[in-house]
Amino acid sequence: MSHAPAATGPSASSPHTHWEYLLPILSVHLLACIALVPWCFSWSGMSLAILGTVVFGTLGINLCYHRVLSHRSLKLAKRVEHSLATIALCSLEDTPARWVANHRLHHAHSDAPLDPHSPRDGISWSHAGWLFRRAPDRRTYAFFDRYAHDILSDDYYRWLERHPMAILWIYSIHAAAFMTVGFVIGATTAGSWQAGVQLAVSWLVWGVFLRTVLVWHITWSVNSLTHLFGYRNYATGEDSRNNWLVGLLAMGEGWHNNHHHDPSSASVQHRWWEIDATYYMILFLERIGWATQVIRPRHLRHPATARQTVLHP
Ligand SMILES: [Zn+2]
Ligand SMILES: [Zn+2]
Numbered sequence: 001m002s003h004a005p006a007a008t009g010p011s012a013s014s015p016h017t018h019w020e021y022l023l024p025i026l027s028v029h030l031l032a033c034i035a036l037v038p039w040c041f042s043w044s045g046m047s048l049a050i051l052g053t054v055v056f057g058t059l060g061i062n063l064c065y066h067r068v069l070s071h072r073s074l075k076l077a078k079r080v081e082h083s084l085a086t087i088a089l090c091s092l093e094d095t096p097a098r099w100v101a102n103h104r105l106h107h108a109h110s111d112a113p114l115d116p117h118s119p120r121d122g123i124s125w126s127h128a129g130w131l132f133r134r135a136p137d138r139r140t141y142a143f144f145d146r147y148a149h150d151i152l153s154d155d156y157y158r159w160l161e162r163h164p165m166a167i168l169w170i171y172s173i174h175a176a177a178f179m180t181v182g183f184v185i186g187a188t189t190a191g192s193w194q195a196g197v198q199l200a201v202s203w204l205v206w207g208v209f210l211r212t213v214l215v216w217h218i219t220w221s222v223n224s225l226t227h228l229f230g231y232r233n234y235a236t237g238e239d240s241r242n243n244w245l246v247g248l249l250a251m252g253e254g255w256h257n258n259h260h261h262d263p264s265s266a267s268v269q270h271r272w273w274e275i276d277a278t279y280y281m282i283l284f285l286e287r288i289g290w291a292t293q294v295i296r297p298r299h300l301r302h303p304a305t306a307r308q309t310v311l312h313p
Helices: 019-036 043-070 078-089 096-108 123-132 141-147 155-162 166-190 193-227 244-249 256-261 277-287
Strands: none
Touching: 019 123, 019 193, 043 078, 043 096, 043 166, 043 193, 043 277, 078 096, 078 155, 078 166, 096 141, 096 155, 123 193, 155 166, 166 193, 193 244, 193 256
């Protein structure tokens, strides 16, 4: 399988454009721009946008899609895993099998021709462009089965794969829930239905649309920026880097060179200041008994050999 570099890729009107992804992503970006209208602003809406990046991005995408499902760095109780996967679906980042298959392909061929989103094909390609280009061989059940067979052996994830529109239903239901709760709180605290409508719209625009856009760009920055900018602790054979800005915004995922060095570890914190907030949440889940078999970093598992590829000890 191969894809054309972004620099020589098709234009937006090309028959190779993957409209099924381009249109929803463009639409949600446009809807998020409504946040610029002062009438839509509320402090609670802004708080939901920020808190939502933690709930839907960190818990859903980082912890569940990435560390649990893609790398099996820990085990969660099944009902917890399915709940977090459903939360991840509300970030509109594909079904579990598709996300996992593409991510495992990235690790298997990082910055090589088969990498689905290497910045060697252009920064815009690695950030989001790769999503908008048709890649029929990466969207077949056979591809998902090859790279995410374990995911498809789960009844819930296999059902999602057979009913791909479910992701839009789940997203719509969670958006409706934000609006409903916003309306009830706005109407009861201010005593008017107009205030209820205003808070409902604010929560929808800030807490759903803008938050979705923020989580997208945080995830996409891991694919783009952390293969371009930052320092390397390890000679990993590709371009992965530790980027403090992405590390901060993506709650640990920006320590990407550490991750490529030791992808099975539940933690990407290899130095005291490389803060991995996602791992702290994993430790909390382990403490309350919801997470087990948490894989520690290689330098703790195999201290004698772990530093062999270190660039800057
Ligand atoms: Zn990478
Ligand atoms: Zn990974």
